[in-house]
Amino acid sequence: xxxxxxxxxxxxxxxxxxxxxxxxxxxxxxxxxxxxxxxxxxxxxxxxxxxxxxxxxxxxxxxxxxxxxxxxxxxxxxxxxxxxxxxxxxxxxxxxxxxxxxxxxxxxxx
Amino acid sequence: xxxxxxxxxxxxxxxxxxxxxxxxxxxxxxxxxxxxxxxxxxxxxxxxxxxxxxxxxxxxxxxxxxxxxxxxxxxxxxxxxxxxxxxxxxxxxxxxxxxxxxxxxxxxxx
DNA sequence: ACTATGTACTTAGTTATACTATGTATTTTA
DNA sequence: TAAAATACATAGTATAACTAAGTACATAGT
Numbered sequence: 001x002x003x004x005x006x007x008x009x010x011x012x013x014x015x016x017x018x019x020x021x022x023x024x025x026x027x028x029x030x031x032x033x034x035x036x037x038x039x040x041x042x043x044x045x046x047x048x049x050x051x052x053x054x055x056x057x058x059x060x061x062x063x064x065x066x067x068x069x070x071x072x073x074x075x076x077x078x079x080x081x082x083x084x085x086x087x088x089x090x091x092x093x094x095x096x097x098x099x100x101x102x103x104x105x106x107x108x109x110x
Numbered sequence: 111x112x113x114x115x116x117x118x119x120x121x122x123x124x125x126x127x128x129x130x131x132x133x134x135x136x137x138x139x140x141x142x143x144x145x146x147x148x149x150x151x152x153x154x155x156x157x158x159x160x161x162x163x164x165x166x167x168x169x170x171x172x173x174x175x176x177x178x179x180x181x182x183x184x185x186x187x188x189x190x191x192x193x194x195x196x197x198x199x200x201x202x203x204x205x206x207x208x209x210x211x212x213x214x215x216x217x218x219x220x
Numbered sequence: 221a222c223t224a225t226g227t228a229c230t231t232a233g234t235t236a237t238a239c240t241a242t243g244t245a246t247t248t249t250a
Numbered sequence: 251t252a253a254a255a256t257a258c259a260t261a262g263t264a265t266a267a268c269t270a271a272g273t274a275c276a277t278a279g280t
Contacts, residue, residue, distance in 0.1 A: 002201045005173050009205065012237070013126030015266055016119060017212065024219040034228050044215045052267050054230060059266085063115050077228050077275055091112045095119065096220055102123065103213060105154045109134040110206055122266070125237050144257050162238050164259060169237085187246055187257050227276075234269075240262085248255070 018048065018056060020099065023065065023084065023092045032071075032079035033057060057082055065091055128158065128166060130209065133175065133194065133202045142181075142189035143167060167192055175201055 025031065025039060037048050060066040065088035072078050084092065135141065135149060147158050170176040175198035182188050194202065 002173070002175070002197055002204075005175065005201060006204055006208070008236075009126060009129065010208065011235095011267060012129075013208075013212065015125045015237085016123030017126075017216070018267080019119065019122075021216065021219065024216070032228080043219065044212075046215075049268060050229075051231080051269070051271095056266080058230095063112070065112070065115065075276075079228070087112055091115060094112075094116055098116070098120065098123075099216065099220075102127065102154075105156075106127070106131065106134070106209065109131065109153065110209075118265075121238060121264095125266085128238080142257080159239055160258075161240070161242090161260075166237080168259095185247070189257070221280100223278100223280080225276100225278080228274085230272080232269100232271085234267100236267085237265090239264080242261085243259080245258090246256075248253100250251100250253075 014046070014052075018046075018052070019060060020095055021046070022053075022056065022060070023088060023095065026066070026082055026084050027089065027092055030081045030083035032081050034079075036082070060088075064088070124156070124162075128156075128162070129170060130205055131156070132163075132166065132170070133198060133205065136176070136192055136194050137199065137202055140191045140193035142191045144189075146192070170198075174198070 021040060021044065022036065025036065025043070031039060033050075033053055037050065037053055041047055057066065057068070060082075061068060064085055066082050067085050068080050068082045070078050071081055131150060131154065132146065135146065135153070141149060143160075143163055147160065147163055151157055167176065167178070170192075171178060174195055176192050177195050178190050178192045180188050181191055
């Protein structure tokens with residue numbers, strides 16, 4: 001039917017929800033980038049391109065919501081683990097409130 | 111605190127939700143642009159810039175989700191009323207399903 | 221030994237969309 | 251008569267997801 005519109009729409013919905021989802025997932029435990037992509041795909045069925053995730057992580061770091069550390073592996077490439085900063089935790093709380101609010105508004109309209 | 115991040119985030123969340131909200135509101139009855147802005151502000155507390163709404167309406171028309179008609183007023187500037195096309199109604203149904211799905215996923219993460 | 225696939229991170233360029241600012245025009249209110 | 255509200259429109263900017271490509275190592279299959 002109008003699959004193309006729906007597809008574009010999905011992509012636009014991600015702008016905003018992706019950062020929220022990343023912060024929510026990281027609030028449980030720290031993860032490295034590739035693992036985040038897998039985890040989010042598993043939890044939400046949302047596919048995140050690598051070219052989307054890594055720049056997103058850098059923005060969240062610049063905004064002081066996340067910090068990261070390199071962890072050497074016994075074998076293979078080192079992994080960059082991301083975790084919430086204090087400010088990240090506070091901001092996530094606010095985002096949750098805003099999200100709940102938006103949700104209620106839309107539910108009412110539906 | 112991190113008001114600037116939250117503000118930018120809100121703006122990003124709109125990309126995607128705005129078109130959804132517009133379609134939801136129009137599914138109840140037809141409205142003209144300026145009225146839509148007022149109605150949505152009233153219902154959702156979301157402020158939509160005119161420079162955001164009118165281009166959005168044109169995109170939705172190009173995508174055949176909406177159509178519009180000019181209605182002369184006895185006094186004042188004519189109004190352009192927007193209404194859902196058949197395809198718009200079908201697409202909105204799909205969007206609702208997708209939204210519910212996303213909502214459930216995020217609720218679980220929260 | 222070679223190839224494909226999976227893991228892991230990065231960046232350049234494109235596209236879509238909200239925002240700012242500005243412009244036009246009419247009507248109502250102070 | 252000036253300001254504010256009503257009503258639509260567009261050009262330019264910023265943001266963020268996507269595509270595509272690249273680097274590097276490990277492992278499984280042939």
